[in-house]
Amino acid sequence: MVSTIKKRAPKQARVLEVLTEEGEMTFPELASISKCKMDSINRLRDRGFITLDKKEVSDSLFAGKHFKKTAHLSSTxxxxxxxxxxxxxxxxxxxxxxxxxxxxxxxxxxxxxxxxxxxxxxxxxxxxxxxxxxxxxxxxxxxxxxxxxxxxxxxxxxxxxxxxxxxxxxxxxxxxxxxxxxxxxxxxxxxxxxxxxxxxxxxxxxxxxxxxxxxxxxxxxxxxxxxxxxxxxxxxxxxxxxxxxxxxxxxxxxxxxxxHKPLPRVEIIDMRREVYRGKGLKQISNYLELSMKQSLSRKEQVLLLLNRRGFSPFISCRRCGFVLRCKRCDISLTYHKKRDAVICHYCFSEEPVPGECPDCCSNGIRFQGFGTERMEELIKTRFPDYNLLRMDSDTMRGKDSHEKALSSFRNGDIDILLGTQMIAKGLDFPNVTLVGVLSADTIINLPDFRAGEKTFQLLCQVAGRTGRGSKGGKVVVQTYNPEHYSITHAASHDYDGFAKKELEYRKQLYYPPYGRLARVVLRGKNDQDVKEKISKIAEKLMKAIKLSGGPLLSGLHKNKIGVLGPAPAPIVKVKDNYRWHLIVKADSFNNLHTILKSIENEKRNSKKVQMMIDVDPYMLI
Ligand SMILES: Nc1ncnc2c1ncn2[C@@H]1O[C@H](COP(=O)(O)OP(=O)(O)OP(=O)(O)O)[C@@H](O)[C@H]1O
Ligand SMILES: [Zn+2]
Missing domain, CATH: 3.40.50.300 (P-loop containing nucleotide triphosphate hydrolases)
Structure with missing residues (x-):
């Protein structure tokens, strides 16, 4: 039924899908999860597909809950x-x-x-x-x-x-x-x-x-x-x-x-050495598969991290090499099998899967790479006797779904928990004896000076989910960059060693915490307009730097203060807007502020191009 509705009224179909999956819910919840407005929901009621009831819901946060008082633990x-x-x-x-x-x-x-x-x-x-x-x-x-x-x-x-x-x-x-x-x-x-x-x-x-x-x-x-x-x-x-x-x-x-429970042993698997199979790259190494079997046969639990949701993160034509991209954003689309659609993870626009290659019209369209949805299928075929739960922002849309998932894992109803970085934090489950990181490389190659730090943090945090009980624990990390310092230091639980190395790099380039950064992003419908405007802004900034911080430009710390770029942003286009960016680097917050003041007025007098300034940016893409 849903599939027939889907063709004519995709929004109504989505509402039905959400209700089938999540069961009864309140009107605002339904609207928010299905991202549909009132009229789609009302139309479904008019057509008799759903009913709306009035019900008393207690809205007090801790209604009916009793918290048993506990005393301090005797501290270590x-x-x-x-x-x-x-x-x-x-x-x-x-x-x-x-x-x-x-x-x-x-x-x-x-x-x-x-x-x-x-x-x-x-x-x-x-x-x-x-x-x-x-x-x-x-x-x-x-x-x-x-x-x-x-x-x-x-x-x-x-x-x-x-x-x-x-x-x-x-x-x-x-x-x-x-x-x-x-x-x-x-x-x-x-x-x-x-x-x-x-x-x-x-x-x-x-x-x-x-x-x-x-x-x-x-x-x-x-x-x-x-x-x-x-x-x-x-x-x-x-x-x-x-x-x-x-x-x-x-x-x-x-x-x-x-x-004094030991931190878990971490094994790095060099995926370059894993044999190629007929169908392309191997996703699960023999060692990880074996380790999973061992843990599961002892009735222990396994946590698997794959920091990429969807079925396949890119769709390409094997005849002409064409890669399916969002028409509004410059990123490749992700195939979501359950929705049977390709989705842009930036603007959330959704399209049907093309039957043939939009470029060469052949039937060469193939799904490449693995997201959590595809990994779920693969693992279920390899481990049919065990219960797997996938936890990512696609499966955890309902209000309590996160909580429900964690409690069924806690109860032992679930043997394998597969998820995105959502599963890496804070969980304290003593029966988890194996953590598998399916790919440690999802962040490492991003054009962002924090890529190394983020990789290190994610690996340490997810590794920390095991060995918390009396049975000990082990971590298996699959990577194509086994020598990368973020990975080797995470494997030896060596924060200080990592920080020392990372701080050396940062110091050479005068990146935070040594210098301060601001990122200026411009966007507009016309690429040329944006490009011209950002060149002007860069000139103004350089002038301000010469005026205010002149002496700093010479001498030892030449690279302490300056402008990097302008350049097209790593994600060139979002929602039909072209994006260019530049980075202002300064040796102190005051100097940064003085330099940025010179472009303050640019914010107001432009309709065609919008400017955004992010001080201490966290994202550089
Ligand atoms: N002094 C103590 N005696 C006994 N058990 C303790 C004591 N302190 C903490 N615990 C228990 O140790 C476990 C880990 O503690 P907690 O979750 O606070 O760790 P954490 O440092 O926050 O770890 P993470 O960074 O992994 O979240 C918890 O189950 C907690 O109840
Ligand atoms: Zn998009």
Whole structure:
């Protein structure tokens, strides 16, 4: 039925698909998940395909939930050192920042909890920021079960819940606010402590206007309020780490896992040596397949990371080499089998799969490469006796689907969890004895100076999901770049070694944390207009640099301040707009600001070309 509707009314078909998959849901949920407006849903009702009912839904956030109170755990020696340091800072009531550098599974959360407890004893309050994806009921429970007055702020609350929580905080009825990045602005008074868990995560940076990084905002806010900031991570951002070496931040280490459980052994598999099979490259090495069999036969669980969703990440013609690209964006389209469509991961436009090659009209169209959807099929054929669950933004669209998936994995109903980076963070499942990274190379070659850092972080984080129980754990990393320093250092769990090397590179080029960057992106319908405009902007910037920072251009640090580019952005076109970019590099925030001032006016007087300035950009593509 859906397929007949699909031809004439694709939106209505989508609504039906979502309902079949997810079951009953509220009107706003349905509209948001299916990305359809009211009229499509109403038309389906008129045609008798669906019914709308009025039902009482409790909208109170913690309605009917009871949180059993728990006491402090008796802390490990390392935790004790960290807690003591933070308590001392709190009692001084002076602004300071502490980097809690603790390997995966070292019990950072317990340190936060005991620090918060001290804050409350001292008559103050605390804000805890965690990445959106980690704001699971388990996380909330850990705070709720320790403290009485906890409010929660994140994006999936209803309007009503958000406003309830906001007033609770505003009226002084909360001691602790746990939330995603915007909770840094919570109307809490007497803030004594701000905790940022997984401080390296890019979700703390908001990439749409108003652009801000909650980590930086928290440091500024804490300075105003004489509060202490605790930044926690197993893989701190190089900015934060660097600040511990120049004395701005203090550092405290948790080098061991709780109970002295060892970090898992990591095996690197050189995929260049894996034999080619008739059908092209091999996706799963013999070693990984064998390791999976071993773990599964012992009734242990396996986590597989593939940081690419969809069935096949590009579709090409084997006759003429044509690659299917989005007409509006300059990126290749991804085939999604279940939707039987090709989708642009940038503008989300969807098209049917072409029957023949649009270029040479042959029947040579083939699906290339593996995304999670295709990997799921492959693994199911190799491991038919085990339950596999795929976790990516396509399968996790429903409101509670993430939570449901995690709890069925926790219960042991699922043997293999396959997912994108969504599965790499924070999960604490003792029965996971094997983590397989199907390709460590998805980020490494991106034209972004943070590609190495992001690869290192992702590998360490996902490796950290195993060996958390008594059965130990092992990690298998498949890569075509087995000598890359991000991969080798991640394999030896050597953050300091990685940071040393990465900082050397950054210093040579004067990239952050040594210099400051701003990225100027211009976009417009006409490529020539954009190109001309950005050349003018580059000239203006160069002039400003000569005026303000003249002497800096000579001498030892020639590369400290300047303009890189302009050049076409790595993704040349998005939604029919051509994009050019340039990067301004300066030795201090003040100099950066002075230079950028020279192009301030350019923002206003142009209709054909729009300009965006991103200071401390996280994405360079
Ligand atoms: N002092 C302690 N005694 C006993 N168990 C502890 C103690 N501290 C923490 N744990 C337990 O150790 C496990 C790991 O702790 P936690 O999740 O805080 O680690 P983490 O450092 O945040 O790791 P990750 O970076 O991987 O998320 C949890 O199950 C936690 O309950
Ligand atoms: Zn597109």
């Amino acid at each position: 020696e390392e935790q004790e050192v960290a807690i003591r340091l933070i308590k001392r800072k709190l009692r001084e009531r002076k602004h300071s920042v502490v980097l809690l550098k603790g390997v995966t599974g070292s019990g950072k959360t317990e340190v936060y909890l005991q620090a918060i407890s001290e804050v409350i004893t001292l008559g103050m309050r605390a804000i805890v920021l965690v990445p959106e994806i980690s704001l699971t009921p388990q996380t909330i429970e850990r705070f709720k079960s320790r403290f009485d007055r906890v409010s929660v702020l994140h994006s999936s609350l209803t309007e009503r819940q958000r406003s309830d929580q906001w007033w609770e905080i505003k009226n002084g009825n909360a001691d602790v606010v746990v939330g995603a990045r915007s909770a840094v602005f919570a109307p809490l008074e007497d803030v004594g402590l701000i905790v940022i868990d997984e401080e390296h995560e890019n979700t703390f940076k908001q990439d749409t206007s108003p652009r801000y990084n909650a980590r930086d905002v928290s440091v500024v806010r804490a300075a105003y309020e004489n509060a202490v900031v605790v930044l926690g991570s197993a893989t701190p951002s190089l900015e934060s780490f660097y600040n511990t070496s120049n004395g701005k931040y203090e550092c405290v280490n948790l080098k061991n896992r709780v109970g």
